[in-house]
Amino acid sequence: MKKLFFVLLVLSTFVAKAQTAKVYRGGTLLGTYTNLTTASNIASVLGDSILLSAHTFKEYNIPMKGGQIWQGTITAIDTTIIDAENKGQIGRDSSLAKKNRALTIRDIICINGYDTSMASGTGGGAFYTFKDSLALRGQTIIRNCYAKKTAGGVYLAYAFDKVKISHNHSDSFGGAAAIIFAFDSVEISYNTALYGGAVGNSIAFGGGSLGSYSSGVVISNNSALISGGAVYGRAGIHQGQLIYNQAPIGPGVFAFTDLSSYPSCVLGNTKVYNPDKFGMRQVEVFVEKSGLVLNGAWFGKSDTIGLLRIKPSSSATISGKYAIANWSVNRGVPLSKADTLFPIGAAFTY
Numbered sequence: 001m002k003k004l005f006f007v008l009l010v011l012s013t014f015v016a017k018a019q020t021a022k023v024y025r026g027g028t029l030l031g032t033y034t035n036l037t038t039a040s041n042i043a044s045v046l047g048d049s050i051l052l053s054a055h056t057f058k059e060y061n062i063p064m065k066g067g068q069i070w071q072g073t074i075t076a077i078d079t080t081i082i083d084a085e086n087k088g089q090i091g092r093d094s095s096l097a098k099k100n101r102a103l104t105i106r107d108i109i110c111i112n113g114y115d116t117s118m119a120s121g122t123g124g125g126a127f128y129t130f131k132d133s134l135a136l137r138g139q140t141i142i143r144n145c146y147a148k149k150t151a152g153g154v155y156l157a158y159a160f161d162k163v164k165i166s167h168n169h170s171d172s173f174g175g176a177a178a179i180i181f182a183f184d185s186v187e188i189s190y191n192t193a194l195y196g197g198a199v200g201n202s203i204a205f206g207g208g209s210l211g212s213y214s215s216g217v218v219i220s221n222n223s224a225l226i227s228g229g230a231v232y233g234r235a236g237i238h239q240g241q242l243i244y245n246q247a248p249i250g251p252g253v254f255a256f257t258d259l260s261s262y263p264s265c266v267l268g269n270t271k272v273y274n275p276d277k278f279g280m281r282q283v284e285v286f287v288e289k290s291g292l293v294l295n296g297a298w299f300g301k302s303d304t305i306g307l308l309r310i311k312p313s314s315s316a317t318i319s320g321k322y323a324i325a326n327w328s329v330n331r332g333v334p335l336s337k338a339d340t341l342f343p344i345g346a347a348f349t350y
Contacts, residue, residue, distance in 0.1 A: 017053070018034060019034060019035075019052075019053050019055035019056075019057060020032050020033070020034065020051075020052075020053045020055075021033045021034070021035060021036050021038070021039035021050050021051070021052050021053075021057075022039070022050065022051045023039050023042045023043045023048060023049070023050055024048065024049045024050075024051065025043075025045055025047070025048050025049075026047070030042060030043075030048075035057065035059055036050065036052065036057050036059055036062050036070075036082065037059055037062050037063065040062055040063050040064065040065065040068065041063060043065065043068050044065065045067070046066075046067035046101060047067055047069070048067070048068055048069070049068070049069040049070075049071060050068065050069065050070050050071065051071050052070065052071065052072045052073075052080045052108065053073075053080065054072070054073045054075075054078035054079055054080050055080065055081070056081040056082075056083055057080075057081065057082045057083070058083050058084075058085055059082060059083075059084070059090075060084035060085065060087045060088035060089060060090060060113070060114075061084075061088040061089055061091075061092060062082075062090060062091040062092075063091070063092070064091040064092060064093050064103050064127070064129065064134075065103065066093075066101030066102060066103055066133070067101045067102070067103070068103050068104070069103075069104045069106070070103070070104065070105045070106065070108060071106050071107065071108075072106065072107045072108035072109075073107055074107045074108075074109065074138070074139045074140075074141075079109060080107065080108050080109065081108070081109045081110075081111065082108060082109070082110050082111070083111050083112050084110075084111070084112045084113045084114060084126075084145075085112055086112050086113075086114040086146070087114060088113070088114055088115075089113050089114065089115050089124060089125065089126065089127065089128060090110050090113040090126045090127055090145075091103075091126070091127045091128075092124075092127070092128045092129075093128055093129040101133070102133045102134065102135040102158070103129065103133070103134050103135065104135045104137060105134070105135070105136055105137065105140050106137040106138040106140060107137075107138040107139050107140060108140050108141075109140070109141045109143065110126050110127075110140070110141065110142050110143070110145070111141075111143050111144050111145070112144055112145065113125040113126035113127070113142075113145035113146070113153075114145070114146050115128070115145075115146065115147040115148065115149075115151075116148045117147075117148070117149065118148060118149050122149070122150065122155075123147045123149055123150030123151040123155050123170070123173075123174075123178060124147060124150075124151045124153070124154050124155035124156075124178075125145030125146045125147040125151065125152045125153060125168060125169075125170070126142045126145040126153050126154055126168070127142075127153075127154045127155065127157070128151075128154075128155045129154075129155060129156050129157070133156065133157070133158060134154060134156060134157040134158070135157070135158045135159075135160065136154070136157055136158070136159045136160065136163045136165075137160050137161050137163065138161050138162070138163070139161070139162050139163070139164075140163045140164075141163070141164045141165075141166070142154060142163075142164070142165045142166075142168065142176075143164075143165075143166055143167050143168065144167050144168065145168045145169075146168070146169050146170070147169075147170045147171070147172075147174075148170075148171050148172070149170070149171065149172045149173065150170060150172060150173045150174055150178050150200075150201055150202070151170060151173070151174045151176070151177050151178040151201075152168035152169045152170040152174065152175045152176060152191060152192075152193065153165045153168040153175070153176040153177055153191065154176070154177050154180065155177065155178050155179070156177070156178065156179045156180070157177060157179075157180050157181075158180075158181045158183075159180060159181070159182045159183065159186045159188075160183050160184050160186070161184050161185065161186075162184070162185050162186070162187075163182075163186045163187075164186070164187045164188075164189070165177065165180075165186075165187070165188045165189075165191065166187065166188070166189045166190045166191065167190045167191065168191045168192075169191065169192045169193065170192075170193040170194075170200075171193070171194065172193065172194050172195065172202075173193060173194070173195050173196055173200040173201050173202055173208065173232065174193055174195075174196045174198075174199055174200035174201055174208050174232070175191030175192045175193040175196065175197045175198060175200075175222060175223075175224075176188050176191040176197075176198045176199060176222070177198070177199050177208070177210075178199070178200065178201040178208050178209070179199075179201070179208065179209040179210075180199060180209075180210060180211070181210075181211035181212075181213070182210075182211065182212045182213070182214070182217045182219075182240075183213050183214050183217065184214050184216055184217070185214070185216035185217070185218075186214075186216070186217050186218075187217075187218045187219075187220070188217075188218070188219045188220075188222065189218065189219070189220045189221045189222065190221050190222065191222045191223075192222070192223050192224070192225075193224055193225075193232075194224060194225050194226045195224055195226055195227050195228055195232040196208045196224055196227075196228040196230075196231055196232030196233065197222030197223045197224040197228065197229045197230060197245060197246070197247070198210070198219050198222040198229075198230045198231060198245070199230070199231045199232070199233065199235075200224070200228055200231070200232035200233055201232075201233055208228075208231060208232055208233035208234070209233055209234045209235070210230075210231050210233075210234070210235045210236070210237065211235075211236045211237075212235075212236070212237040212238060212239075212240035212270075213238050213239065213240075214238075214239055214240070215239040215240070215241075215269075217239075217240040217241065218240070218241045218243070219240060219241065219242050219243075219245065220241065220242075220243045220244045220245065221243075221244045221245065221246075222245045222246075223245065223246040223247070223248070224246075224247045225247075225248065225249060226247070226249060227247055227252055227286070228247060228252060228253070228254060228286075229245035229246045229247040229252075229253040229254070229274065230242050230245035230253055230254050230274075231254045234265055234290075235254065235265045235266070235267070236265065236266045237266065237267050237268065237270045238266070238268040238269060238270065239268070239269045239270065240270050240271075241270070241271045242254065242267075242270060242271065242272050242273075242274065243271060243272075243273045243274060244273070244274060244275075245274050246274065246276065246277070248276075252283050252284065252285060252286025252309070253274040253282070253283070253284040253285070254272075254284060254285045254286070265287075265290060265291070265292050265293070266292075266293045266295060267285075267292070267293070267294050267295065267297040268293075268295035268296055268297070269295065269296040269297070269298075270296075270297045270298070271297075271298050271300070272284060272285070272297055272298065272299050272300075272307075273299065273300045281306060281307060282306070282307075283306065283307065283308075283309050284299070284307045284308070285307065285308045285309070285318075286309050286310075286311065287308075287309070287310045287311065287314065287316045287317075287318060288311045288314060288316065289311075289314065289316060290316055291316050291317045291318070291319065292308075292316070292317075292318045292319075292320075293318075293319055293320040294318065294319070294320040294321060295320045295321060296321060
């Protein structure tokens with residue numbers, strides 16, 4: 001009997017725990033479910049939270065409700081993943097009327113969302129929200145999602161903390177998003193589209209919209225085949241980094257193409273450095289319809305010749321100030337053959 005007990009005890013340690021989605025309301029457990037779709041339908045009151053176990057949830061077209069909180073786990077050994085398996089979007093706003101409430105997703109890896117909608121004002125390979133907003137928090141990752149028309153990753157979102165939106169694609173506008181506001185240490189990288197490698201939307205909607213409000217925000221290595229390697233549309237970027245984005249064929253790594261009714265785009269205290277694949281500088285800001293205000297933008301070059309361009313016949317303007325790096329060698333003293341060590345520095349003027 002003792003030997004049998006030992007065998008059963010050992011086997012029990014290898015039994016995998018089933019995935020769970022626990023719904024809480026006001027700190028009280030309402031129920032435990034095996035899938036997120038059921039849990040989301042139960043979590044119907046503002047502030048309800050769904051705690052997901054560290055498993056891979058293979059679900060798509062999950063109904064989303066403003067006010068919900070989806071909480072997962074991302075550690076070195078435990079990870080919560082939602083995998084739509086390219087069968088549909090991961091989640092879609094199910095609100096019947098605009099309520100201006102946020103759905104919060106925290107510490108979940110969201111992959112393989114797929115959206116084929118072609119109607120204007122729709123999209124989001126991973127998530128579509130418009131009536132209620134989407135807040136991405138913690139270490140949430142949106143990756144490998146696709147949209148046929150708009151927003152390979154998320155249609156409309158606020159991103160905080162250490163969120164990453166990467167390797168998403170749209171056949172038309174906005175590889176990562178149509179409208180996004182980024183804070184803290186968010187990264188938007190390696191996304192692709194025809195217009196707006198990172199952020200873009202059709203001109204019928206005034207183009208895409210990017211708001212960046214932290215020196216920790218990095219928008220890098222995105223690519224658009226036609227125009228706007230990083231942004232195709234509006235942008236209000238403050239203390240961000242816009243680096244190594246590409247528009248291999250069309251004009252402008254950042255193509256601001258707003259309708260004239262929209263306010264000017266702003267680059268404030270922002271690093272702008274987007275050489276081509278050969279390391280040569282290129283047209284990085286192309287202003288088509290709206291004005292551009294430079295407020296302390298740093299282009300890492302002693303001038304902006306060839307970096308800024310206004311569309312011919314456009315009434316758009318470029319105003320404000322930007323930083324110029326004035327490089328010096330040996331503090332301006334001529335070098336001789338005997339000089340083996342000498343300082344190289346840069347003074348910034350505005």
